[in-house]
Amino acid sequence: MSPLKPDHLDQKEKHEIFEKELFPHLDALNTFAYHLTYDEDYAKDLVQETYMKAYRFMDKYQKGTNAKAWLFKILKNAYINHYRRDSRRPTKVDFEDVVNYQDSDDDRGSSYFDLREEIFENMMGDEVTTAINSLPVDFRTVILLCDIEGFTYDEISKIVDIPTGTVRSRLFRARNMLKEKLKEYAESLGFEDKRGNKGNEKSDE
Known part of the structure; x- marks a missing residue:
């Protein structure tokens, strides 16, 4: 089964996928983000950015697959990108x-x-x-x-x-x-x- 493209989905269908498959992992994402940053506001920003990117790039997600792993990867990449842009955070470590x-x-x-x-x-x-x-x-x-x-x-x-x-x-x-x-x-x-x-x-x- 090929990934479902946003162009092939109306807003109702996209919202349904988001609510049923992506949003249930909010708590896990918040926990993961906090343990990476030790900053509640920064963690919330990362999670918000993760969901925005997930919605934007839903063509990369295949409905019914491991949504949690997909979201965690997006969050991890967002974290690394923030680190690269903000070298003032000495406690952060680039995975690479x-x-x-x-x-x-x-x-x-x-x-x-x-x-x-x-x-x-x-x-x-x-x-x-x-x-x-x-x-x-x-x-x-x-x-x-x-x-x-x-x-x-x-x-x-x-x-x-x-x-x-x-x-x-x-x-x-x-x-x-x-x-x-x-x-x-x-x-x-x-x-x-x-x-x-x-x-x-x-x-x-």
């Missing part, structure tokens, strides 16, 4: 300037950490939010897209414009960075740090 980590995603390591299983299903308090916000933007972004928004590696690859292998590597690093930041808080809630526990137990006997 981020080091392209190529470490293998070795999930055999005992340090592997899955946010969804160990943390987000059990706690989402201020400590977690603060820890996520303290991550560099490239790592913070993959955490938000994968573990909170539920995008696949392939979808994240398209949104952020990096290879799928880099998504895996960056997510692996991001989860472990967050693990270290949350270690003490997680242990206070009964989570165990499985790295080296067996060796330590043996040495105590």
